[in-house]
Amino acid sequence: MPTEPNASPRGTDAARSVRFEAQVVPYLDAAHNLAHWLARNPADAQDVVQEAMLRALRYFDSFHGGDVRVWLLAIVRNTFYTLRSRAPHDALHDELDDVKHPLVDDGPSPETLTLLAVDVGALQAALEKLPPPLREVLVLRELEECSYKEIAAITEQKIGTVMSRLARARERLRDELTCRPKEVRRHDVR
Amino acid sequence: MMCDDAGLLLHAYLDDELDAADSAAMARHLSECSACKARYETYAIMQKALSEPTLYRRAPDALRAQWTTPPAASTVVPLPARRRAPVAWAAAAGFAAAVLLSVPAWLHWMPTRGTGDAIVAQAISGHVRSLQGEHLMDVVSTDQHTVKPWFEGKLDFSPRVKDLAGEGFPLVGGRLDALEGHSVAALVYKRRLHVINLFQWPAEGGSVPQATTQEHGYTVIRWTGDGMHYVVISDVNEADLKQFALAFQNEANPLMSR
Numbered sequence A: 001m002p003t004e005p006n007a008s009p010r011g012t013d014a015a016r017s018v019r020f021e022a023q024v025v026p027y028l029d030a031a032h033n034l035a036h037w038l039a040r041n042p043a044d045a046q047d048v049v050q051e052a053m054l055r056a057l058r059y060f061d062s063f064h065g066g067d068v069r070v071w072l073l074a075i076v077r078n079t080f081y082t083l084r085s086r087a088p089h090d091a092l093h094d095e096l097d098d099v100k101h102p103l104v105d106d107g108p109s110p111e112t113l114t115l116l117a118v119d120v121g122a123l124q125a126a127l128e129k130l131p132p133p134l135r136e137v138l139v140l141r142e143l144e145e146c147s148y149k150e151i152a153a154i155t156e157q158k159i160g161t162v163m164s165r166l167a168r169a170r171e172r173l174r175d176e177l178t179c180r181p182k183e184v185r186r187h188d189v190r
Numbered sequence B: 001m002m003c004d005d006a007g008l009l010l011h012a013y014l015d016d017e018l019d020a021a022d023s024a025a026m027a028r029h030l031s032e033c034s035a036c037k038a039r040y041e042t043y044a045i046m047q048k049a050l051s052e053p054t055l056y057r058r059a060p061d062a063l064r065a066q067w068t069t070p071p072a073a074s075t076v077v078p079l080p081a082r083r084r085a086p087v088a089w090a091a092a093a094g095f096a097a098a099v100l101l102s103v104p105a106w107l108h109w110m111p112t113r114g115t116g117d118a119i120v121a122q123a124i125s126g127h128v129r130s131l132q133g134e135h136l137m138d139v140v141s142t143d144q145h146t147v148k149p150w151f152e153g154k155l156d157f158s159p160r161v162k163d164l165a166g167e168g169f170p171l172v173g174g175r176l177d178a179l180e181g182h183s184v185a186a187l188v189y190k191r192r193l194h195v196i197n198l199f200q201w202p203a204e205g206g207s208v209p210q211a212t213t214q215e216h217g218y219t220v221i222r223w224t225g226d227g228m229h230y231v232v233i234s235d236v237n238e239a240d241l242k243q244f245a246l247a248f249q250n251e252a253n254p255l256m257s258r
């Protein structure tokens, strides 16, 4: 990639744009995937990505090495929460309640799940029902294939927290998939 | 290990995040405890289900066009109307458009179709073959100083071998393969649990521009550099594979052929 230390401002801008396009834009799919699962609708997801990419472009000069994907996904996540807190009736009320949801893992039979899990529609609906802190770790782990360390960096959490949230997320998802029609589930907040 | 400990470690085990000792302890517990074993299998099924490609939401074309240099470097495809912060958006749009216009047109990551598709098809079958049976590697080593000399006398050229572990792509070995009737060097790299095959052979004609192709869930990137043709293929996501290509092309990396 050409970089010209003493180039004119215009030349510097061009070189910077080339670097941005080569290094950051390849992660547009990753950015969009995370934004989609956080926002849960196409229009909002595009808003989040567009805003996040503009922020990334603005911060790009202060990015020195490291993992571009982790850096960009952290920006996407922060952008989502910032935009969402600005929208009044979209307030953050599906907080994660570790105390009220003790870790009880008495799983249903695997056979039930085998039948349900192949249904992508059900899987998508179940994933969308998870509260954001659980949904994001699961999306980063299973769809984006991030390591625990990467998830910890993106979500600004300790690895231990990532582990316990991931465990909780999988339990909830399994419950959603196996006992869907019965009982109004108390975490069905939108 | 008790079931209580297993409950949490189960997930780290499933994600291949445990160290060797914990991993062995977990495997032992799973072989002894049917309850944890059943739980583990349930989560493994769920993990498999979540890898269904349709759940991964790639960026729509309109969005990609906004951030990619168009072939003619002049048109910016507008996004559908935004519903919030119109003022901020207008300013931002001007900014983005200005940036796009300043990007030279020679840089293109746009997928090309119709050229060299035979190579792509052969790269895919070479990759798939390498994952079946025992023929992934003839020389198994993470050391470029072992892998490179292994090719000597087996090919009429000297392949470039780099370890890219520092960039997250550890070298794991190499083998001989064939593409379009050429004998080629195949280097095998890993990205997390995915295998990456990099094929290379001497370029006889001129250089061709870098091209990216998606086919059957694989990404194939081709380029020419320093008299060599390179074709890299994997099922990792496209961005990762592009990062791999950049890392391999980067002259700052230690290079065996010097």
Ligand SMILES: [Zn+2]
Binding pocket: B002, B003, B006, B029, B033, B034, B035, B036, B037
């Ligand atoms: Zn047990």
